Amino acid sequence: MTKKANLALMLTTTMLVAGLAAGCGNHASSEAVTQKVDSSATQSAEASAKSSADQPAYPRVLKDEMGNEVTLPSAPAKIFAPNLEDTLVALGVAPVVQWSTGSRPKMYLQDKLKDLPSITFAGGLPPEPEAVMAHEPDLILLHNANHMESGVYDKYKMIAPTYVFKQANADLDSSVRIVGDILGKSTEAEQALQKYKEHVESAKKELAPHIQGKKAAIIRFNGRGMFFIKYDFFSGYVLTNELGFLPSQVVSGGGINLSLESLPDLDADYIFLINDAGTGDAYEKELTESAVWKSMEAVKNGRTFRVEGDHWLSGGLIAHMKVIDDVKGLIAK
Structure with a gap:
């Protein structure tokens, strides 16, 4: 058996163990927070209908900004997106777990995410795959190309479909639209960008x-x-x-x-x-x-x-x- 296959087997086995331990608790927590995030913005019937039309067909194959092929077997529901939580919340979505320095998550988002668990990036270092797997994500979004160069992508892509941005925060117009497209939230993405544009102009x-x-x-x-x-x-x-x-x-x-x-x-x-x-x-x-x-x-x-x-x-x-x-x-x- 190859080294890569050994690693895949190890990660798969760990995920099964983590799944038994975690059960559906994390999923329920994320669902509850997502409902809370969604409830903060009231949509018209017309906007809701447009949002439904955004839903793509699955399985779906994408190319990320680094040229990697990303296959989504079904609509993502449990998203791990460290340093992209802001974009998720703007689209009315809660991540399955949130980034933390080790002692503090992003405090300015805690009115929406305070009930979610956090995962530590102490010292700027990404968590080990086993820590991520415990939250059973079905989609991972990585906000910059450093994750490719450091080898994080190669580890995380074995846990769940993983999309890598070149530098998401350097072009919010683009990255918000991309995340909206991936999550079937293109209408919400356009609404969030328009709200931001009006805020800036005022x-x-x-x-x-x-x-x-x-x-x-x-x-x-x-x-x-x-x-x-x-x-x-x-x-x-x-x-x-x-x-x-x-x-x-x-x-x-x-x-x-x-x-x-x-x-x-x-x-x-x-x-x-x-x-x-x-x-x-x-x-x-x-x-x-x-x-x-x-x-x-x-x-x-x-x-x-x-x-x-x-x-x-x-x-x-x-x-x-x-x-x-x-x-x-x-x-x-």
């Missing part, structure tokens, strides 16, 4: 008088130091690409590391500070109590803001709308 108009021609930067603190958040995705993307702040040349043209020595070069009219779950207290104190910080124009003009919440460090329509609301509350008051 905020841009409200903020325009305050931020026209102004540059913004985000500084993140954690246990390793202080860093800039780039403008490619997460809250950095929201500020520049959605709301209309200009990018700082220091942030966009340099590295992510920040020091007190390089701080005077920062060309930002507005500065947002985010302390990652309180792990960067020492570095935040070092920065904000320094003479160089107090001498900066943004500080003197009252345009520095301490923001809280992991939505500033997350990607997804819901996270982005929460960042937008925070910025409006701080600047357009």
